[in-house]
Amino acid sequence: MTTKRRPALRTLICPQCLQKAVLQRILYGMPGSDFDFKKYAVGGCLVEPMQPDIACRECGWRGHRDSMEDL
Numbered sequence: 001m002t003t004k005r006r007p008a009l010r011t012l013i014c015p016q017c018l019q020k021a022v023l024q025r026i027l028y029g030m031p032g033s034d035f036d037f038k039k040y041a042v043g044g045c046l047v048e049p050m051q052p053d054i055a056c057r058e059c060g061w062r063g064h065r066d067s068m069e070d071l
């Protein structure tokens with residue numbers, strides 16, 4: 001089991017608008033009453049293969065967290 005440490009989302013730069021600290025993890029499903037809308041984007045209830053798991057709150061870009069590893 002590897003414990004690879006990922007950089008925090010807030011340190012990543014959006015590939016589209018090039019702003020920092022604008023990427024949010026997308027949560028799928030129904031948000032609960034304690035859901036933090038400032039911290040997460042809501043992806044809805046549809047679950048598809050290869051769905052994006054991060055989103056930019058500034059420009060609306062969506063993509064995959066795994067593709068951001070090299071930044």
Ligand SMILES: [Zn+2]
Nearest residue numbers: 014017056059
């Ligand atoms: Zn953006």
